[in-house]
Amino acid sequence: MTVPSDRSAAAGDRHADPARIDxxxxxxxxxxxxxxxxxxxxxxxxxxxxALAAEADLASLADGGRPRAVVVAGVGTAARTGDILAxxxxxxxxxxxxxxxxxxxxxxxxxxxxxxxxxASGRSPEALAAAEAGGRRGxxxxxxxxxxxxxxxxAARARAPYIAVPRRAPARMSLWALTVPVLLAGRACGMVRIxxxxxxxxxxxxxxxxxxxxPGNDSFVNPAKSMALDLACAIPVVWGGTPxxxxxxxxxxxxxxANARYPVLAGELGEVGRGxxxxxxxxxxxxxxxxxxxxxxxxxxxxxxxxxxxxxRDDGLDGDDTAPPPDTRRADAVAELAERRGIRLDILxxxxxxxLERLASLIAVPDFASVYLAMAHGLDPMSxxxxxxxxxxxxxxxx
Numbered sequence: 140m141t142v143p144s145d146r147s148a149a150a151g152d153r154h155a156d157p158a159r160i161d162x163x164x165x166x167x168x169x170x171x172x173x174x175x176x177x178x179x180x181x182x183x184x185x186x187x188x189x190a191l192a193a194e195a196d197l198a199s200l201a202d203g204g205r206p207r208a209v210v211v212a213g214v215g216t217a218a219r220t221g222d223i224l225a226x227x228x229x230x231x232x233x234x235x236x237x238x239x240x241x242x243x244x245x246x247x248x249x250x251x252x253x254x255x256x257x258x259a260s261g262r263s264p265e266a267l268a269a270a271e272a273g274g275r276r277g278x279x280x281x282x283x284x285x286x287x288x289x290x291x292x293x294a295a296r297a298r299a300p301y302i303a304v305p306r307r308a309p310a311r312m313s314l315w316a317l318t319v320p321v322l323l324a325g326r327a328c329g330m331v332r333i334x335x336x337x338x339x340x341x342x343x344x345x346x347x348x349x350x351x352x353x354p355g356n357d358s359f360v361n362p363a364k365s366m367a368l369d370l371a372c373a374i375p376v377v378w379g380g381t382p383x384x385x386x387x388x389x390x391x392x393x394x395x396x397a398n399a400r401y402p403v404l405a406g407e408l409g410e411v412g413r414g415x416x417x418x419x420x421x422x423x424x425x426x427x428x429x430x431x432x433x434x435x436x437x438x439x440x441x442x443x444x445x446x447x448x449x450x451x452r453d454d455g456l457d458g459d460d461t462a463p464p465p466d467t468r469r470a471d472a473v474a475e476l477a478e479r480r481g482i483r484l485d486i487l488x489x490x491x492x493x494x495l496e497r498l499a500s501l502i503a504v505p506d507f508a509s510v511y512l513a514m515a516h517g518l519d520p521m522s523x524x525x526x527x528x529x530x531x532x533x534x535x536x537x538x
């Protein structure tokens with residue numbers, strides 16, 4: 140059977156070639172759709188979304204006082220915004236936040252609640268159904284998506300605020316354009332404290348990391364290129380030591396799967412720090428003692444595919460003296476267990492004063508790394524035929 144040419148091109152090369160991400164010519168040829176440019180635009184994207192949200196009538200969300208609960212409805216990257224809202228709001232948030240990934244809204248949603256419908260395309264069935272259902276039940280509704288979309292029409296019928304964010308890249312490259320309006324909607328509801336300075340500092344952090352990870356920087360000074368080459372031909376295991384770092388870990392897993400087409404295990408150590416830590420003793424983890432050559436080059440891949448652990452750490456207190464210090468014991472244990480077994484491990488620590496900036500510091504470099512890893516294998520990070528084929532199938536079979 141002949142494989143279609145677009146799938147053949149999307150298959151890439153099993154072996155990563157550092158030369159593909161080292162020269163300007165190779166980088167230009169390997170990124171025809173501008174994935175690096177899209178990732179580098181995170182800071183401007185965040186600023187634009189904040190300005191657009193400021194122009195929307197979010198004050199109406201405060202009518203009726205603090206909501207009983209907030210439902211953030213969407214799928215994929217849109218759903219991640221609900222996770223981010225809950226985490227940035229912190230454990231003392233007086234309002235429960237639910238990231239809802241199914242069509243409609245939970246049965247308990249009513250007039251005392253807020254529904255935030257999020258869709259990068261403005262056509263997500265889940266977001267559309269949530270906005271419609273929330274409006275019918277009398278909930279306060281706000282919607283976020285591109286201008287002139289079906290979601291904007293639903294919001295208009297529900298007389299709900301709509302934050303029109305231009306779509307300049309695929310949904311996974313639009314995390315900050317979708318996240319900032321959700322956070323500001325949460326602030327309008329009185330459930331999250333986020334200052335204008337926090338937004339400005341987060342945007343600056345993204346700008347700084349984009350400069351560090353720009354294509355013209357060689358691998359030895361570019362942290363994203365180094366991370367990509369470290370992960371090449373390994374099975375990435377990305378673990379976050381805290382809830383905030385866990386969100387960044389799952390985000391990295393999403394980007395590795397979509398951009399580089401890598402199988403990846405990702406999550407928060409509080410969830411995976413027991414059963415899944417057994418991976419370290421599996422066939423892709425430590426070798427049997429008698430099989431390990433103590434004189435072998437640690438960078439030699441002749442032993443076959445191995446795990447590569449990326450440990451994301453966030454030890455910040457976010458200025459909250461009442462919050463308990465972060466529990467770092469699981470992260471410390473994973474680092475020690477990996478060292479005992481000869482499993483390579485990279486640690487990325489959060490930087491910044493507020494929770495949003497620290498989250499950005501854990502997302503920016505891995506986002507770039509996922510793109511560089513795709514390119515090192517000869518893959519176009521933006522072109523993912525299987526995703527398009529799945530959407531076509533679902534559209535064809537929908538009733």
